[in-house]
Amino acid sequence: MYLPAHFEENRPEELHRLIREHPLGILVTGHDSLLDANHLPFELELSGEKPLLRAHVARNNPVWREADGEEVLVIFRGEHAYVSPSWYPSKHEAHRQVPTWNYQVVHVRGRLKVMDEERFVRGVVGRLTRTHEAGEDKPWKMSDSTPEFISGMLANIVGIEVEIGEIIGKSKLSQNKEDRDRLGAAAELEIRGSHELAGAMLKSRDAQD
Template identity: 65%
Template sequence: MYIPEHFAETRPDVMHRVIREHPLGVLVTHGPDGLDANHLPFEIDPDQGPHGLLSAHVARANPVWQRCPTGTPVMVVFRGAQAYISPNWYPSKHEAHRQVPTWNYEVVHAHGLLTIRDDERFVRGIVARLTRRHEAAEPQPWKMTDSPPDFIDSMLRNIVGIEISITSLVGKIKLSQNKEARDRLGAAEALDVRGSRELAASMRAAE
């Protein structure tokens, strides 16, 4: 990934935040049949290992867990807030007309080693954690115990767990840091009006 110095993100807490807030990652693997990408919701434990531990599950019918055995190097791409930026949003554009369109975004690449966890206890745990997290805002959060035990057991038998021990994190946070403060803040205000409040807030906090 090309990363100009002013867009480089090296703070682990910021990169972990992007992963937590945007957990649907793209698992990129390279097996006998070439490159493959799977879109999976991940949990991250930032305290496991030097860079954290990712956990997820795949369908048993998905060949990725057989093509890429334990120890396979992989990469997971997490994309955070993103939006198109019009040059019309920069105050300086209306003075000198020397601005062009761009795209602002947050992205983290997590490189690591894959571990296959084909055991019922692990998959039950990851499903329970994902459910608790993503159902938390519901008036009546769904729980696995809402369904008959034999139904849940049959569903769990159809998935396989995976873990990724992160060996390195590469972050790129492009928030118009290379622009004048008035231009960056002008673009943030325009994004707010258009509903991209998360990216707007990040741009206001950028230096």
């Protein structure tokens, strides 16, 4: 990933936040000289000796056989949006601005390990369910279904674990612009509903002050 110094995000808490708030990662693997990408919801585990990503895939998905023990890349992307040069006050004075795209991403590299045990898979599914059902009026839980049904579903998926070897973040939030232009772009994004991105732009500005 091309990473100019002014866009580099190296705060662990911010990298972890983005993964947790945008858990649908892109698992990139290589097999037979070809690249493959699978879109999977991951959980981030930081309580052990080494940080981990955990997920599950369909048993019919060949990725768990092809990538077991291999180095992989997992990409997480936060909110993103087009930024018009018209949102920069300086544009209307000198007309020396161009369109761009603001975004936040995290790239995780590590070695994939297959975890084809019912207990592991049940734990991953249970934790993901509790996390993402938490906002529901009546959260769904596995015990809502019969044990036989759940066991049959779990038998059709395989757990995977990625031991994180490298984590790199990029927050392209107009840090290379004048302060008034950053504020102008953030204000316009807020109006257009990109609240998270606008907030991140303001936080990055405050962090530099």
